[in-house]
Amino acid sequence: MQGTMTAKFSEEMLKRIEEILKRYATKRAAVLPVLYLAQKEFGCINDTALAAVSRALKISRADVYGLATFYSMFHEEPLGRNVIFLCDNLACTLLGAESLRDHLEKKLDIRMGETTADGRFTLKNAECLGACGQAPVMLVNDDFYEGLTEARIDEVLEKYK
Amino acid sequence: MRIADLIMEKILLNRVHLENSRSIEVYLAHEGYEGLKKALAMTPKEVTEEVKKSNLRGRGGAGFPAAMKWGFAAADPNTPKYLLCNADEGEPGTCKDRQIMEGDPHELIEGMIIAGYAFGAEFGYIYLRAEYPRLVGILETAIAEAGEKGFLGRGILGSDFNFTIRVHRGAGAYICGEETALIESIEGKRGQSRIKPPFPVNVGVFGKPTVVNNVETLSNVSHILRKGGKWFAGIGPEKCPGTRIVSLSGHVERPGYYELPMGVTFREVIYEHGGGIRDGKALKAFIPGGASAPCLTSQHLDVKMDYDSVAAAGSMLGSSALMVMDETTCMVKVAERLTRFFVHESCGKCTPCREGTDWLLKLLQRIEGGQGKEGDLDLLGEICDNISGKTFCPLGEGALGPVRGTLKYFEEEYREHLRLKGCPLKAGIGNS
Numbered sequence: 001m002q003g004t005m006t007a008k009f010s011e012e013m014l015k016r017i018e019e020i021l022k023r024y025a026t027k028r029a030a031v032l033p034v035l036y037l038a039q040k041e042f043g044c045i046n047d048t049a050l051a052a053v054s055r056a057l058k059i060s061r062a063d064v065y066g067l068a069t070f071y072s073m074f075h076e077e078p079l080g081r082n083v084i085f086l087c088d089n090l091a092c093t094l095l096g097a098e099s100l101r102d103h104l105e106k107k108l109d110i111r112m113g114e115t116t117a118d119g120r121f122t123l124k125n126a127e128c129l130g131a132c133g134q135a136p137v138m139l140v141n142d143d144f145y146e147g148l149t150e151a152r153i154d155e156v157l158e159k160y161k
Numbered sequence: 162m163r164i165a166d167l168i169m170e171k172i173l174l175n176r177v178h179l180e181n182s183r184s185i186e187v188y189l190a191h192e193g194y195e196g197l198k199k200a201l202a203m204t205p206k207e208v209t210e211e212v213k214k215s216n217l218r219g220r221g222g223a224g225f226p227a228a229m230k231w232g233f234a235a236a237d238p239n240t241p242k243y244l245l246c247n248a249d250e251g252e253p254g255t256c257k258d259r260q261i262m263e264g265d266p267h268e269l270i271e272g273m274i275i276a277g278y279a280f281g282a283e284f285g286y287i288y289l290r291a292e293y294p295r296l297v298g299i300l301e302t303a304i305a306e307a308g309e310k311g312f313l314g315r316g317i318l319g320s321d322f323n324f325t326i327r328v329h330r331g332a333g334a335y336i337c338g339e340e341t342a343l344i345e346s347i348e349g350k351r352g353q354s355r356i357k358p359p360f361p362v363n364v365g366v367f368g369k370p371t372v373v374n375n376v377e378t379l380s381n382v383s384h385i386l387r388k389g390g391k392w393f394a395g396i397g398p399e400k401c402p403g404t405r406i407v408s409l410s411g412h413v414e415r416p417g418y419y420e421l422p423m424g425v426t427f428r429e430v431i432y433e434h435g436g437g438i439r440d441g442k443a444l445k446a447f448i449p450g451g452a453s454a455p456c457l458t459s460q461h462l463d464v465k466m467d468y469d470s471v472a473a474a475g476s477m478l479g480s481s482a483l484m485v486m487d488e489t490t491c492m493v494k495v496a497e498r499l500t501r502f503f504v505h506e507s508c509g510k511c512t513p514c515r516e517g518t519d520w521l522l523k524l525l526q527r528i529e530g531g532q533g534k535e536g537d538l539d540l541l542g543e544i545c546d547n548i549s550g551k552t553f554c555p556l557g558e559g560a561l562g563p564v565r566g567t568l569k570y571f572e573e574e575y576r577e578h579l580r581l582k583g584c585p586l587k588a589g590i591g592n593s
């Protein structure tokens with residue numbers, strides 16, 4: 001907990017928060033966008049991030065924590081440099097998502113939810129990414145890869161360092 | 162003649178294949194913002210009347226008449242009013258709203274502006290699911306373009322109508338697609354459903370009258386204004402006109418998304434548009450409307466794709482996510498996979514849903530894994546009955562769809578799992 005008393009956003013982030021606040025009728029409504037900013041600035045939603053959000057929006061830290069844990073996009077531990085979300089909902093499972101999971105786990109030598117030792121990849125499963133017509137699908141950082149095969153996965157991973 | 166032959170052109174996806182289809186220049190060159198110009202020359206009431214004539218029903222799942230919702234919000238004296246576009250697209254199997262937003266964002270934006278004018282909203286938000294990060298930029302660019310041309314902001318096109326649109330990115334919770342949970346989420350709270358009444362049209366976001374409409378619903382609006390409510394009402398079934406973007410997935414030759422008139426049969430969608438079942442295999446089951454919709458089988462291929470017909474067949478059209486399964490598919494596994502989704506997404510607020518879905522999953526896993534016991538099937542049914550009608554929000558009810566549907570049509574396959582102490586389909590799901 002030490003250090004969180006002074007936890008603050010950078011000047012640049014505070015300016016962005018000012019902009020975000022203009023979009024909503026209440027301060028509280030800015031909390032999701034501000035949590036996204038905090039995750040970017042602090043790497044994850046740790047104590048420092050919670051304290052900074054709490055201070056910026058005048059919401060209690062416990063309250064911010066409750067939100068951060070409700071929404072699956074926020075994480076308490078830092079993730080790898082690149083995050084792979086592999087869909088394993090029905091449409092993707094029907095077209096082989098389970099064997100692609102095995103392939104990824106083996107190739108990266110980690111299990112679902114883990115990060116490689118070199119910090120290059122975190123592997124997560126996702127519930128329907130909204131690309132079922134092109135299943136099986138994964139999202140790497142901000143980009144979709146559809147119609148996956150093992151070979152295509154190997155090729156895609158090369159792009160991410 | 163088939164209905165599909167009657168409408169020669171697409172409505173919603175008629176621009177997405179153009180080069181630079183997202184840009185406002187291309188949009189303007191193809192009838193863009195013509196509907197808005199027409200609307201602004203009418204009174205808000207007249208605009209709502211025109212949409213009422215079209216009989217446009219909500220595409221988010223429930224099929225509620227759009228004009229009626231707008232009328233309720235307009236009648237409430239409280240201001241300012243809000244329009245929330247539901248772009249959470251979370252129902253597994255669904256990938257339709259993304260096609261519109263990615264390929265033709267102005268179609269949605271124009272529809273939102275017209276809707277806002279019709280019921281007197283000043284502020285619009287697009288609640289976008291977190292898993293579509295690239296769309297944030299695409300939508301914000303389009304919103305900025307529309308602002309530069311005077312379609313958004315203060316005094317739109319010389320009128321006294323003011324309207325702004327903001328993109329609000331969700332953060333990964335299926336329940337936030339439910340309209341009251343979505344409202345809580347925009348307000349910066351945990352996405353947990355509210356008790357109705359009061360309804361959002363009276364007490365919605367920030368306590369103000371609020372309309373929540375799906376992306377596909379709103380994207381039809383500019384076309385209705387441009388070509389008239391009567392034109393729209395003439396497409397497909399009288400009670401549920403217009404087109405539908407079907408998200409077709411699973412074991413078909415040509416999966417993808419297809420804009421088809423309401424009222425085509427599932428046979429036509431699967432066999433003509435989708436090219437039939439992959440590798441010449443036989444159809445085993447299909448889910449007509451996303452994860453919450455109970456499955457149907459080959460005996461239902463001639464059911465028409467509209468809300469009322471699918472409901473009469475014992476399922477629901479929901480988001481028109483059509484998931485197709487061939488003869489190699491294990492239906493216990495299908496139920497298990499979808500139930501896992503609901504366990505993950507249950508918000509935990511009420512016991513029947515939180516505990517009940519978890520129990521369903523444990524039982525399904527045990528049956529699929531070959532450790533099922535005599536009586537497990539009765540137990541599954543009992544747990545369903547204990548959830549049904551006893552949950553706080555509709556997610557709990559939706560969670561029963563996969564179990565009830567598969568039990569109804571494939572009880573024998575469940576029994577075989579018990580008898581053989583394992584899955585009778587060696588190939589299993591997804592291994593083909």
Ligand SMILES: Cc1cc2nc3c(=O)[nH]c(=O)nc-3n(C[C@H](O)[C@H](O)[C@H](O)COP(=O)(O)O)c2cc1C
Pocket residue numbers: 218219220221222223224225227247248249250251252335336337338339340341373374375376378379554555556559
């Ligand atoms: C659990 C649950 C999830 C839902 N998810 C969505 C969704 O992702 N997108 C959507 O448009 N509607 C969704 N709905 C329906 C909305 O509550 C609401 O009815 C709809 O957005 C209204 O828009 P419409 O009248 O234009 O259809 C969901 C409903 C429930 C119960």
Ligand code: SF4
Pocket residue numbers: 336354506507508509510511512514515552553554555556557558
């Ligand atoms: S039914 Fe499920 S999702 Fe809905 S309030 Fe209850 S626990 Fe939450």
Ligand code: FES
Pocket residue numbers: 087088089090091092093128129130131132135136137253254255
């Ligand atoms: S099931 Fe994988 S993208 Fe929808």
